[in-house]
Amino acid sequence: MGINLTRADDILYVQLDRIEALNAIDAPMRDALYEAFCNVQDDPSIEAIILHGAGKGFCAGADLAEFGEANTVLQKRRIRLQHDVWEVIRTCNKLTIAAMHGFAVGSGIELAMLCDMRIAAEKTIFALPEAAIGMMPAAGGTQSLPRVTNLSRAVDIALTGRKFSVNEAWQYGIIEHIVPQDELLDAATAYAKTIIQKPYWRTVQQHIRTSAD
Amino acid sequence: MLLIDGKLATVTIPEAVMTTELAARLRDVAEQLMYETSVYVVLVQTTPPHFLHELVESDVTGHYSVSNQVTMMLAAWSRIPQPIIAVIRGRCANVGLSFASLADFRFGTDETVFAHDRMPLGGVSRRFSQLVGKGPAMHVLLGGHVMDANEATMRGFLHVENDAAAAAMELAQRLCKQSPVAMNYTKESMLRGSDLTFQQALLQELDLYMLVQTSDDRLEGVDAYLKKRTPQFTGE
Numbered sequence: 001m002g003i004n005l006t007r008a009d010d011i012l013y014v015q016l017d018r019i020e021a022l023n024a025i026d027a028p029m030r031d032a033l034y035e036a037f038c039n040v041q042d043d044p045s046i047e048a049i050i051l052h053g054a055g056k057g058f059c060a061g062a063d064l065a066e067f068g069e070a071n072t073v074l075q076k077r078r079i080r081l082q083h084d085v086w087e088v089i090r091t092c093n094k095l096t097i098a099a100m101h102g103f104a105v106g107s108g109i110e111l112a113m114l115c116d117m118r119i120a121a122e123k124t125i126f127a128l129p130e131a132a133i134g135m136m137p138a139a140g141g142t143q144s145l146p147r148v149t150n151l152s153r154a155v156d157i158a159l160t161g162r163k164f165s166v167n168e169a170w171q172y173g174i175i176e177h178i179v180p181q182d183e184l185l186d187a188a189t190a191y192a193k194t195i196i197q198k199p200y201w202r203t204v205q206q207h208i209r210t211s212a213d
Numbered sequence: 214m215l216l217i218d219g220k221l222a223t224v225t226i227p228e229a230v231m232t233t234e235l236a237a238r239l240r241d242v243a244e245q246l247m248y249e250t251s252v253y254v255v256l257v258q259t260t261p262p263h264f265l266h267e268l269v270e271s272d273v274t275g276h277y278s279v280s281n282q283v284t285m286m287l288a289a290w291s292r293i294p295q296p297i298i299a300v301i302r303g304r305c306a307n308v309g310l311s312f313a314s315l316a317d318f319r320f321g322t323d324e325t326v327f328a329h330d331r332m333p334l335g336g337v338s339r340r341f342s343q344l345v346g347k348g349p350a351m352h353v354l355l356g357g358h359v360m361d362a363n364e365a366t367m368r369g370f371l372h373v374e375n376d377a378a379a380a381a382m383e384l385a386q387r388l389c390k391q392s393p394v395a396m397n398y399t400k401e402s403m404l405r406g407s408d409l410t411f412q413q414a415l416l417q418e419l420d421l422y423m424l425v426q427t428s429d430d431r432l433e434g435v436d437a438y439l440k441k442r443t444p445q446f447t448g449e
Contacts, residue, residue, distance in 0.1 A: 064435050077423050087415065131399050134392040134434020134446060138422035142402040143414040151343040151407055153369035155317045158399050159296055159388065172369070210411075 002029030004054070005036060010047040011192055012040055012094075013185075015054050022060035023053045025107050034085040041093050048095040048192040051115060052185060057102025058124070059111060062139075086140050090114040095196055095205065099188035100124050101181050109174075110139035113148050116205060118174060119188050120166045121181035126174070129161035149173050215242045220253040220389040222246055222295075229261040231268040231308045236282040243289035250448060253393040254385045255293060257316065258300040258378060265309030266328075280334060283308055287335030290315045294397040296388055300381045301325050301371070310353075311337040314344055317400060318384060319370060320377040327360040327370070329353050343407050345370050392430035392446040398422075 002025075004015040014036055016023040025033075040046050053059055089096065089111070098104075098112035101121035109126050112118050128145070130137050137145075137158060146154035149172040157164065169175045179187040195201050216223045224242055228235055246255055259265065268279055290297075290312065299316035301309075306328040313319055313327070314337050329337075333354055342350035345360075345368040352358040365371035374380035388396065398421045406414030425431055429449040437444035 064438055073423050073426050076426065077419065080419060087412075090411075090415075131395040132391055132434075133438045134395050134425075134428070134430040134432075134444060136395050136399040136402065136418075136422055136425050138418060140415050140418065142399060142418050143406045143411060146343070146403055146407055147411065150346055150369055151340075151403065152345065155400065155403055156369065158403060159317060159396055160384070161391075 001032040002026065003032045003036060007046070008189070010045060010196065011189060012036075012046050012049045014049055014051045016051070016059050017054040018063075019055035021063055021065075022057060022103070023055065023108070024060045024063035024065075025111070026063040026066050030085050031083065034083050034088055037085070037088045037092055041088075046094055047196040048097065049092065050097050050099055050185070050188045050192060051111070052099040052188070053101065053108075055102075057108075058098070058100035058104040059108025060103060061106025061108050061129075064133075086110075086114055090140065090144075093202075095192060095201065097188050097192055099184050100175075101184055106130060106137070107139040107141075110137055110141035110144065113144035113174070114140055116209070117176050117191070119177040119179060119184065119191065120169060120175045121184045122166060122178055123181070124166045124169075125163050126166075126169050127161060127163045128158050131159055132161035145174075214238060215245065217249065217252060220251065220393075221385055222249065222252040222255045224255065224257045226257065226259045226265065227261075229259060229263045229266055229304075229309075231265055231279070231283055233269075233279050233282050236279065236286040240282075240286040240289045243286065243293055246293050246295065247289075250393075252295055253391070253396070253448070254388045255295050255297045256300070256381060256385045257297060257312075258381075259302070261303075263303035264299075264301045264305035264325075265312055266304045266306035268308050268331075280332075283311075284335050287311050287315065291336070294401065295393065296396050296400060298381050298385050298388075300378050302377060304328065307331050308334060310341065311335040314340040318372065318381070319365075320372045320374055320381040320384075321362055321365070322375070322377050323362050323373060325362045325365065325371060325373070325377075327353060327365060328358075330357060339408075344368075390446075392428075392434055392444070393448040394425055394428045394430045394446075395434070398425050 002018045004017050006013045096115035098115040098118045103125045105127050297316045298318045301321040362373050366373050402418045402421045430446045434444050
């Protein structure tokens with residue numbers, strides 16, 4: 001499946017787990033994420049979701065090895081709209097936090113930017129390299145990045161494909177916290193608990209999510 | 214004013230003061246660049262030590278007024294699909310700020326400053342606020358604040374270099390090796406999407422992505438990546 005689901009109290013941990021492919025997102029992982037996020041929305045006992053990665057890093061992006069397989073462009077578009085995992089994550093009725101380490105590249109950082117908040121371990125590297133390989137971001141990156149930071153930095157990052165550090169990501173407003181890697185999940189959990197104990201957090205979350213519109 | 218050398222178009226603006234004639238020439242250049250599919254990147258620079266910063270008023274009103282001509286020129290530049298890199302030295306104000314805001318990258322020096330003290334033209338109110346944030350944009354456009362190079366850098370609006378022209382050229386040459394299809398569609402998605410709701414913008418991104426999927430450049434880029442070789446993009 002490519003993901004592992006574990007639960008502690010009212011927090012669901014979604015771990016990207018394709019270590020052999022640096023957690024690159026392939027069709028089975030997309031389907032698993034879609035199913036997990038659809039299911040959790042009907043579970044009132046879950047308040048927050050923490051997305052994180054197994055192995056050396058958070059996510060290396062889309063799995064290019066599966067590109068060119070089957071499906072016409074029309075079929076791809078229809079499938080995407082039928083199972084729009086990015087939209088399900090973006091509109092999820094839980095608090096969503098991405099806890100990143102190592103690298104968050106391409107669809108990896110795009111996935112994180114669809115979450116409400118982002119925490120990263122020291123030395124995490126980020127990039128949107130699609131333009132350098134003849135593609136464009138397609139997991140919401142061209143829209144989430146300008147809204148998370150600003151248009152100046154977003155255009156720079158997306159057109160050059162340059163790598164940027166965790167300190168730059170914090171300076172740009174892309175991540176909220178930098179923590180030591182061995183404290184990443186604990187920090188994300190503590191942060192989630194701080195937020196979901198506030199009785200008004202859902203209202204604020206919805207207002208902030210739609211404020212860019 | 215326009216020099217096309219392979220995949221790079223360089224536009225050299227000979228004056229720092231905008232006139233009807235200059236606006237017309239710049240508009241012609243923009244309309245030419247829109248059709249130059251062999252051009253991957255546009256580099257803009259000025260001959261004077263300052264970027265555009267003033268506008269000469271005339272007695273003509275209506276369609277042929279300077280303001281209207283400048284607005285049409287800026288609209289034409291906003292339709293250029295290729296990445297635009299601007300070298301901005303010295304003072305960049307008013308129509309200069311409108312122009313600079315249409316660039317995708319801005320390179321300057323420690324002495325570059327951005328200011329605005331007249332009626333905004335060419336959509337700068339919206340674009341500049343998307344580029345630097347609403348508060349800072351209001352501060353410059355209405356509050357009379359002069360944004361210096363340090364602040365512009367902090368807000369992501371400017372890259373400060375000792376030799377801004379050389380740094381801009383280096384980036385231009387690097388971008389010329391990338392796929393123009395990927396760059397143009399990424400730029401279009403980001404700029405158009407900024408005027409839409411998030412949900413509408415995501416659907417637009419999806420449609421543009423699907424168009425990119427049909428390109429030879431996308432096949433070449435993925436194949437080169439998987440085979441660990443340098444891609445040869447054609448823009449097809």
